[in-house]
Amino acid sequence: MNSFPRVDPIPLPAPVWLFKLLHIVTLALHFTAMEILLGALLVAVLLNLLARSGSGQTAATGMARRLPIVMTYVINLGVPPLLFAQVLYGRALYTSSVLIGIWWISVIPALMLVYWLLYRFAAGLERGRSVWWMGLIAWLITGTIARVYTSNMTLMLRPEVWQTMYSASALGRWLPSGDPTVLPRFLFVMATGFMAAGVWMVYLSSRRSFSPADRCYFSRVGGWIAAGGSALQLIAGIAVYRAQPAIVQTGLHDHVLYRIAGWGWLTLTVVILLSAAAAALLQPVAALTSWTAAALGFVSIALETVYRDGIRDVTLLSKGFDVWQRTVVTNWSVVVLFLVLFVAGLGVVGWLISVMARAQRVMESAI
Numbered sequence: 001m002n003s004f005p006r007v008d009p010i011p012l013p014a015p016v017w018l019f020k021l022l023h024i025v026t027l028a029l030h031f032t033a034m035e036i037l038l039g040a041l042l043v044a045v046l047l048n049l050l051a052r053s054g055s056g057q058t059a060a061t062g063m064a065r066r067l068p069i070v071m072t073y074v075i076n077l078g079v080p081p082l083l084f085a086q087v088l089y090g091r092a093l094y095t096s097s098v099l100i101g102i103w104w105i106s107v108i109p110a111l112m113l114v115y116w117l118l119y120r121f122a123a124g125l126e127r128g129r130s131v132w133w134m135g136l137i138a139w140l141i142t143g144t145i146a147r148v149y150t151s152n153m154t155l156m157l158r159p160e161v162w163q164t165m166y167s168a169s170a171l172g173r174w175l176p177s178g179d180p181t182v183l184p185r186f187l188f189v190m191a192t193g194f195m196a197a198g199v200w201m202v203y204l205s206s207r208r209s210f211s212p213a214d215r216c217y218f219s220r221v222g223g224w225i226a227a228g229g230s231a232l233q234l235i236a237g238i239a240v241y242r243a244q245p246a247i248v249q250t251g252l253h254d255h256v257l258y259r260i261a262g263w264g265w266l267t268l269t270v271v272i273l274l275s276a277a278a279a280a281l282l283q284p285v286a287a288l289t290s291w292t293a294a295a296l297g298f299v300s301i302a303l304e305t306v307y308r309d310g311i312r313d314v315t316l317l318s319k320g321f322d323v324w325q326r327t328v329v330t331n332w333s334v335v336v337l338f339l340v341l342f343v344a345g346l347g348v349v350g351w352l353i354s355v356m357a358r359a360q361r362v363m364e365s366a367i
């Protein structure tokens with residue numbers, strides 16, 4: 001018997017492939033910001049706690065100052081993929097969200113608390129104080145939010161446990177248990193955080209606002225963190241694959257897109273590991289190298305986003321939910337209007353970032 005709620009009789013207003021494309025692009029951007037936040041926050045905490053040199057504290061302050069901005073991207077770039085995911089997978093995603101209702105709704109106050117703590121952490125560091133504990137609390141809450149997201153995105157794939165969970169608590173008091181895929185998936189998110197934080201530090205090492213000694217510190221420490229994070233990612237990524245049921249492994253292997261994404265990610269992760277180690281040894285890196293590092297980091301996260309999408313589609317298909325089986329009545333005028341506004345919106349965001357970057361340079365040269 002198919003355990004998913006019945007499909008909405010209203011047809012989709014655009015092709016499934018377009019929703020999936022937009023979902024993956026925007027989700028890869030959300031993941032990039034989220035992984036930088038998760039990784040760089042912990043690195044800043046550790047540097048504030050342990051760094052003996054002035055450069056260590058400068059690096060902690062330089063990153064902490066930028067984290068509230070990163071947080072705005074985490075949230076704003078999370079909204080579009082959430083909308084696309086609800087359109088495509090609403091029958092599964094709404095159900096799992098209700099089943100962990102209390103946890104799911106708690107994400108909102110938790111986000112506000114993290115935001116506030118990030119500002120306090122950055123302000124404390126700017127004044128040269130030891131405020132690692134504030135950053136640590138923010139990191140623990142951020143990690144808990146990540147855990148809630150992983151629980152929801154895996155519970156939506158398990159209709160067989162929904163009835164039991166609803167009987168246990170209609171308010172959604174419990175996170176699901178007994179799914180062997182959750183822990184490796186969560187550990188993979190955490191490992192990616194280190195890769196992203198390290199690559200971000202290598203990127204920051206080309207900033208002229210830091211002294212030559214601080215820039216060397218950024219690329220040396222960032223390079224080692226990115227190399228270590230990539231190695232952990234490789235271990236966690238293999239664990240994620242091995243935790244999938246045989247039918248999902250076969251489905252992923254048989255699908256050309258997921259095969260390319262999987263092998264592409266594996267190869268790129270090895271490339272990032274080696275080049276991050278080279279950046280650590282050959283510091284400071286040139287501006288072009290730091291931009292290349294940032295681009296490689298993003299492509300790696302985009303490839304893992306495609307593969308993750310494959311895990312969901314293959315798992316759901318094995319349980320009778322085919323995301324491609326929807327009635328589509330495309331409203332092209334609305335689709336074109338949406339795409340024009342989407343591209344214009346991206347342009348405006350790019351322009352805002354360039355204005356901020358220029359303003360920061362002017363402020364720094366005035367000091």
Ligand code: HEM
Nearest residue numbers: 034074075078079081082085142145146149150153185189
């Ligand atoms: C500090 C805040 C946040 C953290 C740490 C975080 C973390 C995560 C993690 C770990 C996942 C992947 C779960 C998995 O597949 O195993 C995820 C997915 C996702 N997050 Fe976030 N997130 C945050 C905030 C948000 C916000 C505010 C939104 C939206 C308003 C959002 C939207 C999404 C969406 C749409 C997905 C993927 C849904 C899908 O499976 O298609 N996130 N997030």
